[in-house]
Amino acid sequence: MKQFLTVGDIGDLGKAIEEAKQVKATPFAWQELGRNKTIILVFFNSSLRTRLSSQVAAQNLGMHAIVLNIDKDSWKLETEMGVVMDGDKTEHLREAIPVIGSYCDIIGVRSFARYESREFDYQETILKQFIEYSGRPVISLESATRHPCQAFADLLTIEEHKTVARPKVVMTWAPHPKALPQAVPNSFAEWMKAAPDVDFVLTCPEGYDLAPDIMEGVTLERDQKKALEGADFVYAKNWASYEHYGQILSKDRSWTVDTEHMSWTNNAKFMHCLPVRRNMIVSDEVIDGPNSLVIPEAANRVFSIQTVMKRMLEDLSRGK
Numbered sequence: 001m002k003q004f005l006t007v008g009d010i011g012d013l014g015k016a017i018e019e020a021k022q023v024k025a026t027p028f029a030w031q032e033l034g035r036n037k038t039i040i041l042v043f044f045n046s047s048l049r050t051r052l053s054s055q056v057a058a059q060n061l062g063m064h065a066i067v068l069n070i071d072k073d074s075w076k077l078e079t080e081m082g083v084v085m086d087g088d089k090t091e092h093l094r095e096a097i098p099v100i101g102s103y104c105d106i107i108g109v110r111s112f113a114r115y116e117s118r119e120f121d122y123q124e125t126i127l128k129q130f131i132e133y134s135g136r137p138v139i140s141l142e143s144a145t146r147h148p149c150q151a152f153a154d155l156l157t158i159e160e161h162k163t164v165a166r167p168k169v170v171m172t173w174a175p176h177p178k179a180l181p182q183a184v185p186n187s188f189a190e191w192m193k194a195a196p197d198v199d200f201v202l203t204c205p206e207g208y209d210l211a212p213d214i215m216e217g218v219t220l221e222r223d224q225k226k227a228l229e230g231a232d233f234v235y236a237k238n239w240a241s242y243e244h245y246g247q248i249l250s251k252d253r254s255w256t257v258d259t260e261h262m263s264w265t266n267n268a269k270f271m272h273c274l275p276v277r278r279n280m281i282v283s284d285e286v287i288d289g290p291n292s293l294v295i296p297e298a299a300n301r302v303f304s305i306q307t308v309m310k311r312m313l314e315d316l317s318r319g320k
């Protein structure tokens, strides 16, 4: 496995979930694989779960993990090609990336959407430079448009908690005071579409449809109540508009998931990737209630990324 950026990089989802369950059951069984191996985790943006789960997963595999917080721990990096570097950026990614690659065996990168230009964000300019110039396998720790480690953990959580063979999973937009990226909802939708045994429904206000390739094949129900009826899992998330790129079009709190919303469901489990704004995205009663999966969902972040790291280490050990 040379890269983990989207659902297409993981192969058969059933096999991946079984492997993640095995990793979860015996997390230290592959310690030899990571011996004398190093992963560098590069963060252009803040993190709690991704940073810690990556470090724990690497440790479980016997690997050294080094975290680099760009702008805090390193020089300010220029990301645009062909610019005159006469501003506050001291080093260019073009040199920084191969240097980082020379110190490690695997690289993880977190680089959010900037919401300055849809074209720049959706071209995944920064992630692509890491793939091109590092000479190392690259794991997306959330890019401008995808968060595959989160979606893998989400699917694992659904598989562990489902009570019917083919659950109805509803992703609902919910309000937020800031413009958030589309990476989590894009990946969640992609993984739900690819999962063999899930009925996936998306509900969001006008103006919040995701990118056309993500929407393809998705059941969209504009009426949130109708969408939630009979749901087995409710996945709440905010994102800014794709069409009116990066704009907040609504802060309508009637979309906030509360006990009334959950009463329309089939006693659904509640999910959110965290961090979450309480009483904007979800009411205290729901997130603190017995059907909330937010903590086990976050805990599964270790096992999704550990499965990906394990596959990369196996390939490295075979000289691939």
Ligand code: CP
Pocket: 046, 047, 048, 049, 050, 051, 142, 150, 273, 274, 275
């Ligand atoms: N869900 C998630 O990626 O959390 P962090 O931003 O804290 O890493």
